[in-house]
Amino acid sequence: MAVGPATLSEMFPVDGIRLGVASAGIKKPGRKDVVVIEVCEGASVAGVFTKNAFCAAPVVLSKQHIVSGSNRYLLTNTGNANAGTGKQGMIDAQACCEALAVLTGVSAQDVLPFSTGVIGEKLPVDKIKTALPDALSNLGDDTWALAAEGIMTTDTRPKGVSVQFQYEGKTITLSGISKGSGMIMPNMATMLGYVATDAAVNPDVLQSLLSQAADKSFNRITVDGDTSTNDSCILIATGKSGLQVDEDPALLEQFTQALESVMLELALAIVKDGEGATKLVTIQVETAASQKEALDTAYTVAHSPLVKTALFASDPNWGRILAAVGRAGIENLVLDDLKIYLDDVCLVENGGRADSYTEEAGQAVMNQENILIRICLNRGGVSETVWTTDLSHDYVTINADYRS
Amino acid sequence: MAVGPATLSEMFPVDGIRLGVASAGIKKPGRKDVVVIEVCEGASVAGVFTKNAFCAAPVVLSKQHIVSGSNRYLLTNTGNANAGTGKQGMIDAQACCEALAVLTGVSAQDVLPFSTGVIGEKLPVDKIKTALPDALSNLGDDTWALAAEGIMTTDTRPKGVSVQFQYEGKTITLSGISKGSGMIMPNMATMLGYVATDAAVNPDVLQSLLSQAADKSFNRITVDGDTSTNDSCILIATGKSGLQVDEDPALLEQFTQALESVMLELALAIVKDGEGATKLVTIQVETAASQKEALDTAYTVAHSPLVKTALFASDPNWGRILAAVGRAGIENLVLDDLKIYLDDVCLVENGGRADSYTEEAGQAVMNQENILIRICLNRGGVSETVWTTDLSHDYVTINADYRS
Numbered sequence: 109m110a111v112g113p114a115t116l117s118e119m120f121p122v123d124g125i126r127l128g129v130a131s132a133g134i135k136k137p138g139r140k141d142v143v144v145i146e147v148c149e150g151a152s153v154a155g156v157f158t159k160n161a162f163c164a165a166p167v168v169l170s171k172q173h174i175v176s177g178s179n180r181y182l183l184t185n186t187g188n189a190n191a192g193t194g195k196q197g198m199i200d201a202q203a204c205c206e207a208l209a210v211l212t213g214v215s216a217q218d219v220l221p222f223s224t225g226v227i228g229e230k231l232p233v234d235k236i237k238t239a240l241p242d243a244l245s246n247l248g249d250d251t252w253a254l255a256a257e258g259i260m261t262t263d264t265r266p267k268g269v270s271v272q273f274q275y276e277g278k279t280i281t282l283s284g285i286s287k288g289s290g291m292i293m294p295n296m297a298t299m300l301g302y303v304a305t306d307a308a309v310n311p312d313v314l315q316s317l318l319s320q321a322a323d324k325s326f327n328r329i330t331v332d333g334d335t336s337t338n339d340s341c342i343l344i345a346t347g348k349s350g351l352q353v354d355e356d357p358a359l360l361e362q363f364t365q366a367l368e369s370v371m372l373e374l375a376l377a378i379v380k381d382g383e384g385a386t387k388l389v390t391i392q393v394e395t396a397a398s399q400k401e402a403l404d405t406a407y408t409v410a411h412s413p414l415v416k417t418a419l420f421a422s423d424p425n426w427g428r429i430l431a432a433v434g435r436a437g438i439e440n441l442v443l444d445d446l447k448i449y450l451d452d453v454c455l456v457e458n459g460g461r462a463d464s465y466t467e468e469a470g471q472a473v474m475n476q477e478n479i480l481i482r483i484c485l486n487r488g489g490v491s492e493t494v495w496t497t498d499l500s501h502d503y504v505t506i507n508a509d510y511r512s
Numbered sequence: 513m514a515v516g517p518a519t520l521s522e523m524f525p526v527d528g529i530r531l532g533v534a535s536a537g538i539k540k541p542g543r544k545d546v547v548v549i550e551v552c553e554g555a556s557v558a559g560v561f562t563k564n565a566f567c568a569a570p571v572v573l574s575k576q577h578i579v580s581g582s583n584r585y586l587l588t589n590t591g592n593a594n595a596g597t598g599k600q601g602m603i604d605a606q607a608c609c610e611a612l613a614v615l616t617g618v619s620a621q622d623v624l625p626f627s628t629g630v631i632g633e634k635l636p637v638d639k640i641k642t643a644l645p646d647a648l649s650n651l652g653d654d655t656w657a658l659a660a661e662g663i664m665t666t667d668t669r670p671k672g673v674s675v676q677f678q679y680e681g682k683t684i685t686l687s688g689i690s691k692g693s694g695m696i697m698p699n700m701a702t703m704l705g706y707v708a709t710d711a712a713v714n715p716d717v718l719q720s721l722l723s724q725a726a727d728k729s730f731n732r733i734t735v736d737g738d739t740s741t742n743d744s745c746i747l748i749a750t751g752k753s754g755l756q757v758d759e760d761p762a763l764l765e766q767f768t769q770a771l772e773s774v775m776l777e778l779a780l781a782i783v784k785d786g787e788g789a790t791k792l793v794t795i796q797v798e799t800a801a802s803q804k805e806a807l808d809t810a811y812t813v814a815h816s817p818l819v820k821t822a823l824f825a826s827d828p829n830w831g832r833i834l835a836a837v838g839r840a841g842i843e844n845l846v847l848d849d850l851k852i853y854l855d856d857v858c859l860v861e862n863g864g865r866a867d868s869y870t871e872e873a874g875q876a877v878m879n880q881e882n883i884l885i886r887i888c889l890n891r892g893g894v895s896e897t898v899w900t901t902d903l904s905h906d907y908v909t910i911n912a913d914y915r916s
Contacts, residue, residue: 427631
């Protein structure tokens with residue numbers, strides 16, 4: 109199951125970026141499971157990576173290799189996460205980088221490796237090496253959609269977003285693809301995102317823009333609270349449009365907005381394709397005293413199995429939301445000050461069910477595919493939003509049966 | 513579903529305690545849903561209560577009323593939690609205490625109220641009042657098993673434990689009952705526990721013994737990570753055996769052991785009857801640097817939907833356990849130092865799958881009904897244990913369908 113339409117929007121080429129896919133037969137014969145993204149010389153490259161203490165080998169290596177101006181290739185394989193593989197995993201990731209470097213005449217240091225798939229299995233390096241010439245032979249700038257499919261694992265649909273905007277007679281393009289079908293499946297090493305633009309952006313600024321955008325998008329989505337060993341998001345600015353973003357405040361603002369909208373849409377595409385998802389749920393915590401308490405509250409509600417099963421059942425079970433807020437660890441929380449809404453329907457005020465509330469009104473919101481849970485703590489001026497899904501029978505089926 | 517046999521052990525009477533049950537028809541006609549526990553004069557009474565910021569009205573009132581030597585009745589109703597009911601909830605809880613006080617000639621202050629059931633519905637005070645004379649008329653000291661049934665909600669079986677031990681020719685009895693079928697269902701206000709003994713224990717010592725025993729039992733079990741608005745556990749020492757526990761170190765030690773074993777067995781009975789449970793899972797974190805990191809690790813694994821669905825599938829998916837440990841928030845955790853075992857089967861060492869591991873050995877443990885996950889952090893000398901269940905289709909069914 110998944111929420112909303114499955115169609116991929118039109119993907120605009122980004123000058124300076126070419127993408128190629130191939131089949132290495134890592135997990136399923138014939139499946140496109142190797143993606144090579146070629147980056148022009150001199151591009152700025154920024155990255156954000158999983159905070160899981162146990163990074164997969166490719167994450168460790170990508171963090172070492174990432175240097176703006178020198179990185180020339182992103183190499184992704186699916187079907188095997190090369191995680192929990194010890195020292196051999198590092199050797200294998202490095203071997204893949206070297207193989208691609210030899211074929212393309214760059215240094216292994218210039219290749220960023222990414223893997224997603226089963227944890228704890230040795231990476232089939234030879235299969236990947238064998239597929240590289242094929243991936244290189246079909247490099248193109250109009251292959252974003254193919255690449256979006258090439259990085260899929262249990263995803264039920266490819267995920268890509270592309271926007272263009274005009275500035276002083278020139279066009280800036282941002283195109284991105286993502287994969288992930290739980291915020292994490294440690295076993296499938298969930299979340300990958302690659303975004304490229306033809307804008308020119310100083311590397312430091314690019315890294316800061318990516319980190320900020322990730323904190324409003326990829327870092328605010330959760331399907332099951334698990335965070336992966338392999339999550340990575342890369343932002344590349346080729347500069348080919350000739351527009352230098354960081355030297356023009358008005359352009360910087362427009363670019364930031366475009367980047368954030370692309371990143372958010374890519375992140376929400378992952379939630380909507382969340383394992384077993386039948387609803388896209390937005391949890392907005394308002395009037396919190398701090399960002400921490402806003403996020404603690406939002407995630408406690410987002411991760412509550414009781415709230416999530418009620419959402420699956422389209423049951424406006426406000427007691428479960430209230431109890432989740434109550435255990436979020438917020439000091440001196442006053443029940444009487446709290447308000448909880450489903451869309452515009454007030455569920456809770458004055459310490460109990462709102463007088464104006466009717467089961468019909470709550471039910472009408474719950475029947476929707478997109479649901480907003482709004483929690484007003486009335487303690488300060490901070491707001492935070494996270495996005496999640498419901499917890500369905502299909503979630504259990506997918507995750508109980510995955511390895512078989 | 514539930515784990516293990518459903519039989520209730522023999523329940524020994526506790527001198528000074530009488531229990532009576534009645535049907536008030538709160539949620540289902542004919543169901544025993546009101547339980548009165550009568551406490552002799554002069555007994556010590558101790559209590560531990562939910563840490564949820566939003567306590568239900570009866571919890572607020574019980575905390576105000578609890579005074580050793582004066583409390584004479586515990587009044588429990590099921591079918592309605594009297595939680596999220598605002599000021600009216602307090603009025604209603606007080607009214608029930610007053611009604612029982614009038615019938616028994618005590619003060620309302622001497623009655624401790626407990627409610628469990630649906631959140632947010634007004635307590636049917638009149639129905640409860642009407643049932644009180646019936647509950648009082650069948651007070652007896654051999655009705656522990658009936659009381660264990662009377663406090664059930666979605667529990668599939670009554671839960672009771674009773675032990676006796678000899679000391680200097682005299683017998684000390686401890687008997688207890690509990691209810692709960694998820695660590696919490698905020699909607700059903702999960703966990704109640706009542707334990708009584710005929711030992712004599714100074715009130716301060718009794719409170720400290722209860723708190724310590726709860727931290728090794730009721731506070732270490734989790735089904736879904738949600739904590740209730742109504743959780744309460746009461747320990748009563750009637751003193752009728754004539755043995756003063758706190759004045760004799762040897763007796764104190766024996767009593768403490770007996771109490772802890774009763775509390776742990778009552779707590780594990782709740783886990784084994786956890787919603788949809790097919791496994792009892794013990795998560796033991798060893799060689800941690802602090803209690804906090806031991807518990808953070810244990811609960812992160814216990815609450816991971818991916819670990820829990822793998823347990824349901826009897827899948828020795830060690831990558832999911834590893835990834836959960838990795839996101840437990842432990843600073844400077846070194847993957848190479850970590851060891852993870854299923855019972856005695858080593859899954860993870862030296863940064864990856866243990867060389868000695870075979871899928872057959874892991875599978876053999878996973879096929880069991882009782883599973884031990886042992887995590888050695890190799891950072892210090894602290895150990896902690898928590899108990900949980902798997903996440904099954906039945907969990908989703910029970911919680912998605914509960915209100916309908």
